[in-house]
Amino acid sequence: MKGYVFHGPGEASWEDVPDPGIKEPTDAIVKVSAVTICGTDLHILKGDVPEVRPGTVLGHEAVGEIVETGSDVRTVRPGDRVLLSCVTSCGRCRYCREGVYGQCLGGGGWILGHTIDGTQAEYVRVPYADLSVHPLPGTLASEDAVLLADIFPTSYEVGVLNGRVRPGDTVVIVGAGPIGLAAIATARLFSPERIIAVDLAPARLEAARRFGADAVADVHEAPHQLVADLTDGLGADVAIEAVGVPDTFELCTRVVRPGGHVANVGVHGKPATLHLEDLWIRDVTITTGLVDTYSTPTLLKMAAAGRLPTGQLVTHTFPLEQMERAYDVFSRAAETGALKVVLGGEQHELAVPTA
Incomplete structure (x- = not known):
């Protein structure tokens, strides 16, 4: 064969x-x-x-x-x-x-x-x-x-469920590839207030809109500021990392609110910096996982x-x-x-x- x-x-x-x-x-x-x-x-x-x-x-x-x-x-x-x-x-x-x-x-x-x-x-x-x-x-x-x-079980379990998406939440999904798009689709099952998708490819941001994202942001155009503007400066309740590179993980830790959740889904091949000098006081929960x-x-x-x-x-x-x-x-x-x-x-x- x-x-x-x-x-x-x-x-x-x-x-x-x-x-x-x-x-x-x-x-x-x-x-x-x-x-x-x-x-x-x-x-x-x-x-x-x-x-x-x-x-x-x-x-x-x-x-x-x-x-x-x-x-x-x-x-x-x-x-x-x-x-x-x-x-x-x-x-x-x-x-x-x-x-x-x-x-x-x-x-x-x-x-x-x-x-x-x-x-x-x-x-x-x-x-x-x-x-x-x-x-x-x-x-x-x-x-x-x-x-x-x-991809659907992974996005749902490791992203949406581990991130504890709830009704009324603001959810930021960094990466609008297949995993990110499936995360948008399954996050919508929990009736969040808004879903914000972040990517660097215009075609994928447009796909994110089709899958149900309420707002999209180019990763190079200060997405953390967009999140702050839409949440009165509070930040996202849930940030889902769906790429697997250091910059996107660190972005998730910047856009999440105090007491929020960062759910890492991406497969990382390089170390990512965990800025505990900023995060230690913010009650942020960070989860990783292989789909079950x-x-x-x-x-x-x-x-x-x-x-x-x-x-x-x-x-x-x-x-x-x-x-x-x-x-x-x-x-x-x-x-x-x-x-x-x-x-x-x-x-x-x-x-x-x-x-």
Whole structure:
């Protein structure tokens, strides 16, 4: 089969790799029908995630069909159409028993495309299949469902829920890429007074408006002053960092009010300065986190009912074999207008960006 293989920082290719097989009785083999590329994959290619070894097939988000299961798998069977979670759960360790699947001690957590071969391939082995795949309703298109593998649960759990967004809040979301846009969509579920999106790309700021941002700000045009003006100098109740660079994290700590929450979602490859000389007195709560995906069943129900704007995030689709082209388009988002690219699924033509 073919897979997209990481060979070291800046090097990866779509090439022949061995077919996966059942290794444990809890495994399933899935034929991939739709897969997407995550910003975390770009971080891996930059060398920001050194745990990923050369020779690893990348990817941790997919929709596909079960083709084989181990003897202990009970909840799915060959022929089932499923969503693959970006986080794998053994279901038995202390963290999994508490629903903190991202910290699984039993061989799970974020492993696909990280410590084992991932989903950007024609077939993928999924450990602990009973808890790590979700059967899909026939009404939910693959292009919509695949966005529930990572970005919507991540934005919702690590951004909105960790940030404790409440009715009437002012929420600032720094970064209007796919994670930031999904954070806007899911923050709106809690009826904040206003959502302010910050980015440096005009096309992404326009996308933020379409997703429900009440105000937008260019990162180079004093967004902290806009936040101060809109909150009578108080600051944001919640600031969500959705980029993963030092400047955006530090901006979040500047725009949040005393007693507010900073929820870091971005994947950081460099140290960020924590200005405790300013923050120690302000009662600010800062959270970090890897998604646990405990919200995925709820989000699937919402998506099937048309309550989440998943499809609006997909700007480009490709056949699976055009993985290298898809990476090129996604990595040049400022030029191409790419938000989320999907390979496979029901469509196979390059879509025209909506912004």
